[in-house]
Amino acid sequence: MKRPIIGILTWREGKKFAEPAYFRRLLRAGQELGSTVFLFSPKDVLASGKQVRGYVLDAGGKFQGRIFDRPDAVFDRYRYTPTQAFKDYVAFRRTSHFLYANNRLANKWRVHDVLQRDTRMHRWLPETWLYNRTNLVKMLGRHSLLYVKPLNGTGGRNILSIEKTSDGYRLLGRDKQRAKVATVLKQVSSVHRWVDRWTRSEKYIVQQGLRLQLVPARAVDMRLLIQKDGQGDWRITGHGIRVGGERSATSNLHGGGKAIPVTTFLQPRFGAERSAQIVEDCEQLAFQTAETLENHFGRMVEFGLDIGIDVNGRAWLIEVNPKPAREIFREMGAVQQYKQAISRPLEYAMYLAKTRGQDSRETRLSAKAANR
Ligand SMILES: Nc1ncnc2c1ncn2[C@@H]1O[C@H](COP(=O)(O)OP(=O)(O)O)[C@@H](O)[C@H]1O
Ligand SMILES: [Mg+2]
Incomplete structure (x- = not known):
């Protein structure tokens, strides 16, 4: 050939x-x-x-x-x-009618909506609604911590957390330039006004906040990379823990976060057995997410998942990135995984070129994309 x-x-x-x-x-x-x-x-x-x-x-x-x-x-x-x-x-x-290895994904709200229609996904998803005053009031009544995030945001920009405290509400966020924003408000009506102003220029979601402070006063989450390989199968290439900057609402590496291998981080906190179980949960979450999204949006090649591991060791899906960075592996010195993270999408594209999308599962996926 x-x-x-x-x-x-x-x-x-x-x-x-x-x-x-x-x-x-x-x-x-x-x-x-x-x-x-x-x-x-x-x-x-x-x-x-x-x-x-x-x-x-x-x-x-x-x-x-x-x-x-x-x-x-x-x-x-x-x-x-x-x-x-x-x-x-x-x-x-x-x-354009190329044979694409990956379709486009939708915004954070549409992705959540597609995922939550699959009952297998329910256990992994924090409660999420489109932001408006009514949904903010409802969510403040249901959760003591909320996150307000733009539908099309990336890199931890324009993200706000709202925490109910004994004497009011603590708001903590990152603005457009990723600069830290912090304020304390006494009245719920002030919170409404403040958040309305924050969300004025674009659409937002309001999401159940997860307790991710496995390290005191820092946001901690897992970045997992799931990719297609040269046989067209989903494979987990690797994962790492990101620990956010001090008193930051986000853990993004761009926002001052640090990368650590998963077991190094989890084992001292949860023990060997529980850590292995948490990693297994995260991997199951990843396969189910990739399959559900691909079934809806058509052929995909990779996803970078932001997974929250809360203080009780429960895994939650925070965000799906269809065009993820892979620098976390380089930061951790995981040379082999970094190499695979770069080459796998090419291997999958080569597999597609070879089968011309005619392999049975490829035909099914392209038919789905065409029917959307
Ligand atoms: N519901 C939530 N609960 C706790 N932390 C959150 C939540 N949503 C986001 N975060 C924190 O903010 C970071 C950025 O949020 P994310 O949804 O991934 O947006 P972005 O597209 O900007 O990366 C996450 O990696 C996590 O540290
Ligand atoms: Mg993210």
Whole structure:
């Protein structure tokens, strides 16, 4: 069979790419796997549709453009930005007919809605509603800790936690620039006004807050990476614990979080047996999440899951990232997992190219995507 051609769809302006360090690694992994891998953006498909301007590394490690045949499969790595370029990308995804390794996922609220329709998922999901005044009042009555998060947020931006205390409400958050915000309000009516102001410019969800302070005064959660392999099967590539900065409502690494291997973190707190059980729960959660979402949204290649492990050792799904970072493995010095985290999506794309999406489970998944 001819050498498979894999395109990586992303943002580009001149020779500036969205994630240059990751893409360098990805292109090198493609070479090692014996496939032709290039980067391209929506504007790089030539008018004929049969050729693409693709970018690869030259001998000096610089991005260099040249003309390639149409890719056999495409790994979509175009990440959300609030720009016109992103809107053009969304239109491109609707009209281009590549064999895509991954479909687009919806916003936090739609994802939650799809997951909670599957009863197997109920035990993993914190109570979540679309934010409005009525739902805030209802949720304040039901939980002593709440999180208010934007539907399209990433990286711990615009997130607010509200905690009921003996003499009022403690609000703690991260604004647009990820700067810390903190205030204490006595009256529930002040909370309503304050949160209405916080949520004015876009749509938000209000979510049951989890008690994740396994380390005093810090947010702790697990990042788990689940990916398709070269046979088209879901595999758990690895996981790590992120410990947030002091008195931060979020644990995101960008917000000052630190990465630690899961067993190193869990065993001193829960003992060997209970720790193994927690990890097993997280893995079960991950497989069920991947299957449920793929059944609804069509073919997917990987998910980075944010999993909360509360002070009682219970696992909760906090967020699903369809275009996740994999730096947590590098931070922990998990060299093998880091390598796999980079190469697996390419191996899956190569498998797709080889089977042309004709493998029975592939046919089922693409039919689902087409029917949406
Ligand atoms: N319901 C919740 N309970 C406790 N902590 C939460 C909750 N939701 C979010 N967090 C904290 O905030 C972080 C960021 O939230 P997340 O939903 O992952 O949004 P983002 O898209 O900004 O990463 C999480 O990793 C976690 O540390
Ligand atoms: Mg997150």
